[in-house]
Amino acid sequence: MGNKMDNKTDKVIITVVGKDTVGIIAKVCTYLADNHINILDISQTIVSGYFNMMMIVDMADVDKKFADMADDLESLGHDIGVVIKCQKEEIFDSMHRV
Amino acid sequence: MINIYEVNETNNMIEKDNLDVRTITLGLSLLDCADNDIDRICDKVYEKITHRAQNLVKTGEEISREYGIPIVNKRISVTPVSLIAGQAAKSSDDFVKLAKRLDKAAKAVGVNFLGGYSALVNKGMTPAEELMIRSIPDALSSTDIVCSSVNVGSTRDGINMDAVRLMGDVILETASKTADNDCLGCAKLVVFTNAPDDNPFMAGAFHGVTMPDAVINVGVSGPGVVRYALSKIHGADFETLCETVKTTACKITRVGQLVAKEASRMLNIPFGIVDLSLAPTPAIGDSVADILCEMGLEHAGAPGTTAALALLNDQVKKGGVMASSYVGGLSGAFIPVSEDQGMIDAVEAGALTIEKLEAMTCVCSVGLDMIAIPGDTKATTISGIIADEMAIGMINQKTTAVRLIPVIGKGVGDRVEFGGLLGYAPIMPVNAFSCDDFVNRTGRIPAPIHSFKN
Numbered sequence: 001m002g003n004k005m006d007n008k009t010d011k012v013i014i015t016v017v018g019k020d021t022v023g024i025i026a027k028v029c030t031y032l033a034d035n036h037i038n039i040l041d042i043s044q045t046i047v048s049g050y051f052n053m054m055m056i057v058d059m060a061d062v063d064k065k066f067a068d069m070a071d072d073l074e075s076l077g078h079d080i081g082v083v084i085k086c087q088k089e090e091i092f093d094s095m096h097r098v
Numbered sequence: 099m100i101n102i103y104e105v106n107e108t109n110n111m112i113e114k115d116n117l118d119v120r121t122i123t124l125g126l127s128l129l130d131c132a133d134n135d136i137d138r139i140c141d142k143v144y145e146k147i148t149h150r151a152q153n154l155v156k157t158g159e160e161i162s163r164e165y166g167i168p169i170v171n172k173r174i175s176v177t178p179v180s181l182i183a184g185q186a187a188k189s190s191d192d193f194v195k196l197a198k199r200l201d202k203a204a205k206a207v208g209v210n211f212l213g214g215y216s217a218l219v220n221k222g223m224t225p226a227e228e229l230m231i232r233s234i235p236d237a238l239s240s241t242d243i244v245c246s247s248v249n250v251g252s253t254r255d256g257i258n259m260d261a262v263r264l265m266g267d268v269i270l271e272t273a274s275k276t277a278d279n280d281c282l283g284c285a286k287l288v289v290f291t292n293a294p295d296d297n298p299f300m301a302g303a304f305h306g307v308t309m310p311d312a313v314i315n316v317g318v319s320g321p322g323v324v325r326y327a328l329s330k331i332h333g334a335d336f337e338t339l340c341e342t343v344k345t346t347a348c349k350i351t352r353v354g355q356l357v358a359k360e361a362s363r364m365l366n367i368p369f370g371i372v373d374l375s376l377a378p379t380p381a382i383g384d385s386v387a388d389i390l391c392e393m394g395l396e397h398a399g400a401p402g403t404t405a406a407l408a409l410l411n412d413q414v415k416k417g418g419v420m421a422s423s424y425v426g427g428l429s430g431a432f433i434p435v436s437e438d439q440g441m442i443d444a445v446e447a448g449a450l451t452i453e454k455l456e457a458m459t460c461v462c463s464v465g466l467d468m469i470a471i472p473g474d475t476k477a478t479t480i481s482g483i484i485a486d487e488m489a490i491g492m493i494n495q496k497t498t499a500v501r502l503i504p505v506i507g508k509g510v511g512d513r514v515e516f517g518g519l520l521g522y523a524p525i526m527p528v529n530a531f532s533c534d535d536f537v538n539r540t541g542r543i544p545a546p547i548h549s550f551k552n
Contacts, residue, residue: 013105043102054102067163085109087166089100094356095349096104098420 010059011040011089012066014073018082020051028055028084031076035069037062051082056089112167115322116384117350119357120377121171121210122158123298124151125305125313125370128177128214136186140199143182147174147203147212150312150367155208157364161357169357170519174204175303175315176214184226190233197237201244211286213303215246218293220255221542231261234268238283239275245301251291251488253495256545262488263537265289266481270504273473277506280514284503285468289484291491291498296371297427302464302499313370314362315427318354319377320346322384324410328392339393340413347374347417355422373427374418375463376410378438380521386410386431387440398441399450407431408461428497430463436503436516436523437468445524452483452526460490465498470514470523473506480504482533485543493546 016024025042032039032055041056059066070086077084111117131142155172162169179196187193197215204212215237217227234246248265251257269284276283288302295306298315305313327346331338354372362369378386386407387398393406411430419425433455435441444450452469459465465487471480484500491498505514508525515522 013100015105015109041099045102047106052102052106054105056099067160070163085166088164090356090360091165091167091353092100092105092108094352095108096100 012057012059013087013089013092014055014057015085016051016053016077016082018051018077018080020046020049021081024051024080024082025053027076027080028073031073032057035062035064037069109166111320111323115320115326116379116381117320117323117353118168118170119316119354120319121173121298121317122154122169122357122361123173123175123303123315123317124154124367125175125296125309125315126150126177127305127309127311128179128182129307132182132185134185136183136192136195139183139186140196143196144199144203147176147200148206151207151209153365157361160364161360165357167353167357171210172208173298173300173303174207174209174212175298175305176200176212177305177307178214178216178218180217180227180230181307183230184224187226187229190229190236193230193233194236194240197233197241197244201241204243209243211243211245211300213245213247213300214305215244216248216304218249219258219261220249220252221258223258223261228264231264231268234287235271235275235283238272238286245286245303247288247290247293247302247304249290249293250484251492251543253292253492254545257291257485257488257492257543259485259537259542260540262485263478263481265484266477266479266537269480269502270477273504274506280516281473281503281505282516285501285516285520287501289488289500291488292496293499294427294497298373299375299377299428301501309370310368312367314358314365314367315370315373316354316358316361317373317375317377317427318350319375320350321376321378321386321389322381323350324376325383325385325389325392328389336409340409343410343413344417347414348421350374351418351421351425369424371424371426372418372422374414374422374425374429375427376414376431378432378434379519380437380439382439385438385440386433387438387444391440397447397449398444399454403454404457404461407433407458411462428463432464432467433458433462434468435526436470436521437519438521442522442524445526452528456486456490459487459498460494463497465491466500466502468501468503468520468523470503470505470525471528472509472525473504474509475504475528478532478534478537479528479530481537483528485537489543492543
């Protein structure tokens with residue numbers, strides 16, 4: 001893979017972990033909107049003072065390569081001071097759904 | 099839909115507990131490279147490996163990126179070279195020439211190791227196989243990433259004691275030829291009984307003759323994950339203990355299965371097996387010995403160790419077979435000493451001896467692994483240790499192996515550093531009583547009876 005994501009159910013899990021600060025969600029969402037990436041689900045908690053967010057996004061109609069998006073978000077996270085990680089949904093599905 | 103707790107659980111396993119896919123191993127048949135000229139074999143082998151494995155490393159890195167899980171090694175296993183060069187090789191030097199070309203091919207495609215500098219001599223050696231075995235010290239000292247294995251016995255065939263005796267000499271010679279490199283050659287050399295055809299782990303991987311042209315085998319790991327899961331159930335009963343190991347093993351193996359399927363699809367090479375071994379690394383916490391301690395032992399090696407390890411090994415298999423339809427290789431818990439900080443600590447505390455390790459190998463996968471012994475150990479003593487371990491495998495219908503490192507110039511109390519995944523090891527004492535007259539007998543130990551199980 002690494003080429004265009006032509007698979008219809010290309011769900012990607014984005015996790016954001018770091019020190020809570022103003023505008024984390026806004027910045028991530030802006031990036032996603034700019035790249036036509038649809039958000040399917042967001043959940044967020046604070047774990048021992050740390051901001052912890054998970055997004056499920058759909059990349060079915062997105063031209064961008066997965067690796068490029070992952071790199072972009074990683075450096076965006078670096079700018080905000082949080083760790084942003086992108087992973088295809090299958091790893092979680094295969095581990096937690098029999 | 100997947101929830102945040104499940105996502106965090108998986109990512110904690112990866113980030114905190116060292117969950118990784120230990121290896122994607124491409125098994126490659128070299129039977130079609132056989133020829134009666136050694137140079138032509140070398141050319142054909144180089145061509146085939148560099149062609150078929152050209153995308154292996156890149157694919158592994160892509161999968162790692164997509165799922166956010168480290169894939170530590172990309173490896174190749176090939177048909178035992180004694181079979182493909184048997185007709186052409188007129189001397190041990192011819193085999194060494196082939197070893198060097200394998201090393202070059204493996205480096206050209208960027209893999210970490212290549213296994214299959216091997217011979218299967220359960221019931222006897224052909225002249226070519228003997229030449230190949232005698233070439234091992236030169237082959238391992240003049241290459242970097244080629245791994246060698248020799249299968250000297252099986253439950254069906256018995257034990258080839260001539261090969262066992264020869265391997266004692268070969269191991270010592272390999273140690274002395276790599277003496278200025280901490281005898282590292284011996285870390286790339288395994289003696290087996292009942293060696294599996296589809297093992298993705300080094301140093302013992304080779305591509306069996308019953309296998310297709312190419313196949314993808316994946317080895318998962320994750321002792322750290324099991325240890326963490328057990329740390330939350332201190333004092334619980336055995337049912338809870340077993341259930342926890344089983345569930346964790348299942349989760350780990352599911353990831354291996356996913357990676358194997360994806361690699362197979364991307365490389366257009368059939369998926370072979372997932373090897374669900376708990377393979378420790380020197381990283382703190384990524385230790386099989388620590389799992390045993392988590393179960394309630396002060397150190398690995400304390401009374402109860404064999405029972406705890408038997409339980410662990412069995413539950414890992416039970417959890418793993420639920421997660422993948424094609425489980426194979428060595429599947430179980432590995433107990434290498436130098437690669438496992440908990441085992442090293444146990445040896446240094448005086449809790450763990452070679453004899454106890456031998457008992458542990460009766461109930462876990464593989465055998466006496468990555469054990470440093472004094473450099474002045476006699477070849478016959480090494481052969482005696484090999485014979486004991488092979489007998490355990492033969493009688494119990496399981497794979498057993500020996501990877502001993504006689505450290506030239508060092509003795510008990512010293513340490514040897516291998517670096518990286520191989521770690522470091524304290525030199526362990528070896529029983530010094532002689533077995534010369536036993537080992538020096540020629541011939542075979544016959545296959546065991548398959549009835550009257552007692």
